[in-house]
Amino acid sequence: MGLSAVLSVVLLFAGVVLVLKAVRVVPQGYEWTVERFGRYTHTMDPGLHFLVPIMYGVGRKINMMEQVMEVPSQDVITKDNAVVKVDGIVYFQVLDAAKAAYEVAQLEVAILNLVMTNIRTAIGSLDLDESLSKRDEINAKVLVAVDQATHPWGLKVNRIELKDIQPPRDLVDSMARQMKAEREKRANILEAEGHRQSEILRAEGDKQAAILAAEGKREAAFREAEARERLAEAEAKATQLVSDAIAAGNVNAINYFVAQKYIEAFKALAEAPNQKFVMMPMESAGVIGSIAGIAELTKEAFDRQPPRVVPPPPRAGG
Amino acid sequence: MQWNWETVTWAAVALLLFAAETMAPGAFMLWLGFAAAAVFLIVLVVPGVPVLAQVAAFVLLSFVSIQVYRTWFRGREPRSDRPTLNRRAEALIGRVVPLERAIVNGHGRVQIADAFWDVTGPELPAGTVVRVVASRGMSLLVEPAV
Numbered sequence: 001m002g003l004s005a006v007l008s009v010v011l012l013f014a015g016v017v018l019v020l021k022a023v024r025v026v027p028q029g030y031e032w033t034v035e036r037f038g039r040y041t042h043t044m045d046p047g048l049h050f051l052v053p054i055m056y057g058v059g060r061k062i063n064m065m066e067q068v069m070e071v072p073s074q075d076v077i078t079k080d081n082a083v084v085k086v087d088g089i090v091y092f093q094v095l096d097a098a099k100a101a102y103e104v105a106q107l108e109v110a111i112l113n114l115v116m117t118n119i120r121t122a123i124g125s126l127d128l129d130e131s132l133s134k135r136d137e138i139n140a141k142v143l144v145a146v147d148q149a150t151h152p153w154g155l156k157v158n159r160i161e162l163k164d165i166q167p168p169r170d171l172v173d174s175m176a177r178q179m180k181a182e183r184e185k186r187a188n189i190l191e192a193e194g195h196r197q198s199e200i201l202r203a204e205g206d207k208q209a210a211i212l213a214a215e216g217k218r219e220a221a222f223r224e225a226e227a228r229e230r231l232a233e234a235e236a237k238a239t240q241l242v243s244d245a246i247a248a249g250n251v252n253a254i255n256y257f258v259a260q261k262y263i264e265a266f267k268a269l270a271e272a273p274n275q276k277f278v279m280m281p282m283e284s285a286g287v288i289g290s291i292a293g294i295a296e297l298t299k300e301a302f303d304r305q306p307p308r309v310v311p312p313p314p315r316a317g318g
Numbered sequence: 319m320q321w322n323w324e325t326v327t328w329a330a331v332a333l334l335l336f337a338a339e340t341m342a343p344g345a346f347m348l349w350l351g352f353a354a355a356a357v358f359l360i361v362l363v364v365p366g367v368p369v370l371a372q373v374a375a376f377v378l379l380s381f382v383s384i385q386v387y388r389t390w391f392r393g394r395e396p397r398s399d400r401p402t403l404n405r406r407a408e409a410l411i412g413r414v415v416p417l418e419r420a421i422v423n424g425h426g427r428v429q430i431a432d433a434f435w436d437v438t439g440p441e442l443p444a445g446t447v448v449r450v451v452a453s454r455g456m457s458l459l460v461e462p463a464v
Binding site: 004005007008011012014015016018019020022023025028029031046047050064065066093095096143144147151154156157158159 | 346349350368369370372373374376377380381384388395403404405406407431432433434435436455456
């Protein structure tokens with residue numbers, strides 16, 4: 001136990017350290033840059049690698065997976081001078097480990113500032129209403145700008161999403177009031193419209209009813225006229241029949257009918273509940289006289305118009 | 319051939335290193351373990367080797383075993399079934415997409431999923447359907463898909 005033991009321990013330690021430095025395992029999802037005396041030479045992909053110890057060393061360990069980063073809330077002034085609070089989220093991925101390692105210092109700070117300024121630019125060119133409704137457009141605009149700007153750093157920005165665009169409290173309140181007023185207006189208009197519609201329908205119904213009633217009256221009048229026509233026809237026929245009968249037989253036969261009607265009418269008058277003062281010839285001589293007068297008239301009429309020759313009824317079996 | 323504290327120590331070291339490899343697969347304990355096992359065999363067969371020489375042999379054999387792995391077994395590693403893992407641009411090779419912006423002076427743009435990719439290729443108007451044939455750093459090489 002002397003010099004050789006000490007040497008052995010030193011040798012063992014140095015050997016183990018050298019082996020550990022020489023054999024490097026890069027896990028999946030990462031790429032490590034290799035430096036030769038401080039100068040970048042190449043990039044190690046995932047897997048087992050051997051580096052000549054002392055000369056070569058691992059530089060930066062770059063995460064090649066897609067990463068998500070919160071964009072903190074910031075105040076942004078829109079084109080119409082409303083101050084809104086905007087925050088967002090960025091998804092990016094390193095495509096070129098060497099560029100990401102050496103082309104930019106403080107990669108995440110650089111991305112964050114780029115995204116924040118671009119969001120300010122995009123929203124600053126829009127009105128408040130537009131910035132609230134055109135979120136997709138803003139996202140796309142910011143994404144394209146940031147993506148282009150980060151290319152020299154070996155980065156691909158895959159997605160930028162504005163999480164929240166928050167207008168100031170009082171503005172939100174007035175927007176809510178505006179919306180309420182809008183709805184109320186619509187409700188009122190609808191109500192008035194309904195009222196108008198119902199009035200129109202009612203008037204229409206009235207009109208239809210009046211027309212139908214008038215039509216009914218017209219129809220009734222037509223029918224009544226027809227009935228009267230028919231009645232007159234029947235009366236004419238009856239009169240004809242009577243006159244024919246009279247022409248064929250004794251003229252005095254008619255006196256019987258007239259007298260009967262006269263007495264009937266007189267009876268009806270006498271029985272009528274409302275007593276009327278009626279002047280009537282009471283004596284039968286007068287009655288007969290008037291009948292005689294009527295007979296005279298009819299006779300005259302018959303004399304002026306020669307009696308029609310009534311064809312004899314066809315004899316049965318003839 | 320004799321069992322003494324040297325042989326037992328090297329055997330123990332070898333086994334411990336193998337165990338460490340299985341516990342924390344960093345793939346470098348294994349080479350040290352092989353070296354320790356080789357030194358154990360040497361000490362077992364040739365008695366009376368000085369301790370310094372044993373340690374030197376261990377360090378040397380560690381590098382030799384690594385070198386043996388590098389030259390003999392490296393090419394026979396099974397290939398990954400997802401060679402484009404974490405290589406977003408290469409994963410897009412073969413995709414057929416319409417041009418979102420015309421290729422002018424060799425540079426245009428396409429949209430794949432949510433991301434916009436710069437493309438290089440022959441002059442083509444916007445809307446032309448193109449196929450990604452290669453990745454060139456941050457941009458994709460495209461040709462018109464027929």
